[in-house]
Amino acid sequence: MTELDLVVKNVRVVRPGRDPEPADIGVRDGCIETVAPGVATDGVAEVVEGRGRLAFPGVVDAHQHWGIYNPLEEDARSESRACAQGGVTTAITYLRTGQYYLNRTGPYREVLPIALAAAEGRAHVDYAFHVAPILKEHIEEIPELIAEFGVSSFKIFMFYGRHGLHGRSSAQDEFLMLPEGESYDLAHFEFIMRKLEQARREERFAGFADSISLSLHCETAEIMAAYTKLVEEEGRLTGLRAYHAARPPHSEGLAVTIAAYLAHETGLPTINLLHLSSQKAVDAAMMMAATFPHVDFRREVTIGHLLTDVDTANGIGAKVNPPIRPREDVEALWEHMLQGHLDWVVSDHACCRDETKFGEPRDDVFVAKSGFGGTEYLLPGLITEGRRRGLSYGRIAELTASAPAERFGLHTKGALAPGRDADLCLVDPDASWVVRAADSASAQEYTPFEGMELKARVTDTFVRGHQVLRDGNVVESPVGRYVRRPTPRP
Numbered sequence: 001m002t003e004l005d006l007v008v009k010n011v012r013v014v015r016p017g018r019d020p021e022p023a024d025i026g027v028r029d030g031c032i033e034t035v036a037p038g039v040a041t042d043g044v045a046e047v048v049e050g051r052g053r054l055a056f057p058g059v060v061d062a063h064q065h066w067g068i069y070n071p072l073e074e075d076a077r078s079e080s081r082a083c084a085q086g087g088v089t090t091a092i093t094y095l096r097t098g099q100y101y102l103n104r105t106g107p108y109r110e111v112l113p114i115a116l117a118a119a120e121g122r123a124h125v126d127y128a129f130h131v132a133p134i135l136k137e138h139i140e141e142i143p144e145l146i147a148e149f150g151v152s153s154f155k156i157f158m159f160y161g162r163h164g165l166h167g168r169s170s171a172q173d174e175f176l177m178l179p180e181g182e183s184y185d186l187a188h189f190e191f192i193m194r195k196l197e198q199a200r201r202e203e204r205f206a207g208f209a210d211s212i213s214l215s216l217h218c219e220t221a222e223i224m225a226a227y228t229k230l231v232e233e234e235g236r237l238t239g240l241r242a243y244h245a246a247r248p249p250h251s252e253g254l255a256v257t258i259a260a261y262l263a264h265e266t267g268l269p270t271i272n273l274l275h276l277s278s279q280k281a282v283d284a285a286m287m288m289a290a291t292f293p294h295v296d297f298r299r300e301v302t303i304g305h306l307l308t309d310v311d312t313a314n315g316i317g318a319k320v321n322p323p324i325r326p327r328e329d330v331e332a333l334w335e336h337m338l339q340g341h342l343d344w345v346v347s348d349h350a351c352c353r354d355e356t357k358f359g360e361p362r363d364d365v366f367v368a369k370s371g372f373g374g375t376e377y378l379l380p381g382l383i384t385e386g387r388r389r390g391l392s393y394g395r396i397a398e399l400t401a402s403a404p405a406e407r408f409g410l411h412t413k414g415a416l417a418p419g420r421d422a423d424l425c426l427v428d429p430d431a432s433w434v435v436r437a438a439d440s441a442s443a444q445e446y447t448p449f450e451g452m453e454l455k456a457r458v459t460d461t462f463v464r465g466h467q468v469l470r471d472g473n474v475v476e477s478p479v480g481r482y483v484r485r486p487t488p489r490p
Helices: 072-085 108-119 136-149 186-200 221-234 239-246 249-266 279-291 303-307 327-338 375-389 393-407
Strands: 006-013 021-028 031-036 046-049 054-057 059-064 088-095 126-131 153-157 213-217 270-273 296-302 344-346 424-428 457-463 466-470
Touching: 006 424, 054 393, 059 296, 059 344, 059 375, 059 393, 072 088, 072 108, 072 375, 072 457, 072 466, 088 108, 088 375, 088 457, 108 126, 108 136, 136 186, 153 186, 186 213, 186 249, 213 249, 221 239, 221 249, 249 270, 249 279, 279 296, 279 327, 296 303, 303 327, 303 344, 303 375, 327 375, 344 375, 344 393, 375 393, 375 424, 375 457
Parallel strands: 006 046, 006 054, 059 088, 088 126, 126 153, 153 213, 213 270, 270 296, 296 344
Antiparallel strands: 006 021, 021 031, 054 424, 424 457, 457 466
16 A cells, blocks of 8 residues: 555544544545544654644635736735635635726636636645626636536626725726626626526536536625715715715615525526625525525625624725624624524635725725735634634534535535545644734735734645645745636545
């Protein structure tokens, strides 16, 4: 029998839905060979001493935005380093045509190869793409994106057709680079759903239709445009409270309801409701799940919406869509989390450097750009706050690894089990540290989490058995690969 390449000794293995168990992890050819106590190390090329730390399955951060504010090749390099710091071993990043990202339009058969080439050989962790069909021709490309490029997840930005990315309405046809006669609206969304369901039924995709899904950013453009105008004209609110009021929670709830009915109408059962940020949004999502039980809704929340509120986030650097909310919404999210109503936690990582993020005047939230990084704080933050509230380690492994891996067709990832990719991270659950942006490998110079005390720290990260973080330091050789989905089940 061929010797093992790597053994991680003396760890407490966290399996999804289970309490930690003492064991060693043996790795061969980038895959987990065994998880058991007392794995022999004679002749093993590399042995890592775990010192009793928790071994979590590598985080599948299913919501990132490489290339939105910086060239994709730069983000692939720097932001994947931040991933490694946080125990993230697979990042699924969004891609669309139009302004930002690659700043171009055209068919994805031309655009996607450019994105793949930009990331290739630069990332420290594995990665995949969600694709947003913006043009009419993109809808017709859906089956080939699945078959030829291994893209099995798609996205709709429900507010893009009528409201600006950063808060004020703008020339959206220009923003999305839409050709004359096309629009990005509810009818377009319906046709995306119909094409996607048609693709799921094709014989060539038999056996993995449930790994083909549609994700929706649920906010309502008309509501936000009206409230943005009211908030700015009144001038009473500033900062994150103003942005929250300008994009009110019922805007989320209404969009969730519309998305759910369209899923029912088109027969598309695999729907992901992204970054739900408020009590009203989750309430609407739960009502729609009860109304349409034949639709398999999954509900996502971000670590930013779980750890910060309009008063505790570190300034308007925390501007994001949907907005950071007041404390009562944060508490509502946690209540739903503990009741099992939320399916996975993500970072919504979008590195936006200081010179890009803030406008003139610097303290005007409406001229600031939307989005911020945070993948490096996803797992430590969820452990810190989750443990305080009674969230088990096994449940945290589900929320950060197994649930998103299963939904998005990453069947070789998401769990520490024989046959899976050797993606794992070691966590010191007794470490106490204070978040400082200067300590992050991200190119972003600030963080909304600045000054927050976290009580768990990722010390080591492995991607397919390659150590990409050692004792808190990023290993310089990038080993990340593009993952075509869905991957075969082990």
